[in-house]
Amino acid sequence: MAVRAAVLPAIGAPLEITEIDLPEPGPGQVRVRLAAAGVCHSDLSLANGTMRVPVPAVLGHEGAGTVLAVGEGVTRVAPGDRVVLNWAPSCGECHACSLGEVWLCANALNGAAGVHATRTADGAELHPGLNVAAFAEETVVAAPCVLPLPDGVPLTDAALLGCAVLTGHGAVHHSARVREGESVAVFGVGGVGLATLQAARIAGASKIVAVDVTPEKEELARRAGATEYVVASANTPREIRALTGGQGVDVSVECAGRAVSIRAAWESTRRGGRTTVVGIGGKDEQVTFNALEIFHWGRTLSGCVYGNCDPAEDLPVLAGHVRAGRLDLGALVTEHIALDGIPAAFENMTAGKGGRALVVF
Numbered sequence: 163m164a165v166r167a168a169v170l171p172a173i174g175a176p177l178e179i180t181e182i183d184l185p186e187p188g189p190g191q192v193r194v195r196l197a198a199a200g201v202c203h204s205d206l207s208l209a210n211g212t213m214r215v216p217v218p219a220v221l222g223h224e225g226a227g228t229v230l231a232v233g234e235g236v237t238r239v240a241p242g243d244r245v246v247l248n249w250a251p252s253c254g255e256c257h258a259c260s261l262g263e264v265w266l267c268a269n270a271l272n273g274a275a276g277v278h279a280t281r282t283a284d285g286a287e288l289h290p291g292l293n294v295a296a297f298a299e300e301t302v303v304a305a306p307c308v309l310p311l312p313d314g315v316p317l318t319d320a321a322l323l324g325c326a327v328l329t330g331h332g333a334v335h336h337s338a339r340v341r342e343g344e345s346v347a348v349f350g351v352g353g354v355g356l357a358t359l360q361a362a363r364i365a366g367a368s369k370i371v372a373v374d375v376t377p378e379k380e381e382l383a384r385r386a387g388a389t390e391y392v393v394a395s396a397n398t399p400r401e402i403r404a405l406t407g408g409q410g411v412d413v414s415v416e417c418a419g420r421a422v423s424i425r426a427a428w429e430s431t432r433r434g435g436r437t438t439v440v441g442i443g444g445k446d447e448q449v450t451f452n453a454l455e456i457f458h459w460g461r462t463l464s465g466c467v468y469g470n471c472d473p474a475e476d477l478p479v480l481a482g483h484v485r486a487g488r489l490d491l492g493a494l495v496t497e498h499i500a501l502d503g504i505p506a507a508f509e510n511m512t513a514g515k516g517g518r519a520l521v522v523f
């Protein structure tokens with residue numbers, strides 16, 4: 163059955179909006195009609211080759227929709243169920259899974275956690291980028307890639323839960339473990355940065371500093387919970403220390419994946435504080451530290467994958483925040499687009515403009 167999709171024909175090539183041939187779900191698979199899909203920076207990183215993906219591919223990994231059909235043996239969802247796509251399904255059997263660190267599952271992206279759907283366009287096999295291929299009207303995924311959506315969350319908004327919001331929430335709650343009354347700085351006000359700001363607000367952070375290269379995102383950042391806004395410069399750490407009684411923030415979360423902002427986040431963190439890197443940078447982004455400063459400052463620097471979340475456990479928590487009015491998913495979205503708007507959304511992202519662009523089907 164043919165559905166429309168945004169296909170990446172080759173690394174670095176423009177996306178093509180075309181019809182793909184989607185098979186019915188096989189054993190262990192689920193067919194989902196997408197309601198919406200967010201355009202994440204990781205999609206851009208896959209499209210331009212910063213992260214590797216086999217091509218041709220259908221990207222898109224932040225989506226929500228309705229189950230249309232299930233294959234043999236699928237019991238976790240049924241047709242008609244509303245679901246959020248989970249691009250990092252865990253196998254439950256590898257070393258990371260056995261330790262409960264499911265976000266680091268060794269099999270999340272190699273297909274062993276489930277069966278990949280095969281798609282054909284002009285006879286060519288299509289790869290589902292990050293497992294779920296959400297830049298399409300419909301997708302067929304392995305059953306572990308769908309999570310039932312709790313009640314009280316609009317399906318279109320729910321797409322954002324699948325990557326940006328889980329990541330921002332997890333960066334604050336699982337990785338940096340922000341406590342009530344602590345100060346937090348967030349570097350990079352894109353979709354994940356906005357979700358991180360909201361998570362810091364929900365955690366009860368006392369002072370929340372948003373940092374971005376442009377002054378244009380101040381209103382967006384303040385709506386998400388920022389109490390201070392700093393336009394990034396060589397002076398940023400000094401400005402942040404000045405905002406925090408000369409000490410620096412308790413927690414810095416870096417959402418841009420750039421060496422310069424990782425270094426600024428580190429220098430903006432107080433002695434003994436935590437710096438969490440959520441952004442995905444390239445191999446050419448080298449960050450240096452001298453041995454003395456590592457000792458002297460006593461800071462903790464951590465990487466953070468998918469917010470160090472167990473999506474099955476965190477999704478109901480986030481839905482609770484939405485129902486209580488604490489988490490405003492709509493505030494992350496700066497643009498509603500169709501599939502053919504994704505290339506322009508990539509351009510805006512490269513230029514550092516806007517929050518989340520959301521493809522609405």
Ligand SMILES: [Zn+2]
Nearest residue numbers: 202204325326
């Ligand atoms: Zn993402």
Ligand SMILES: [Zn+2]
Nearest residue numbers: 253256259267
């Ligand atoms: Zn695993």
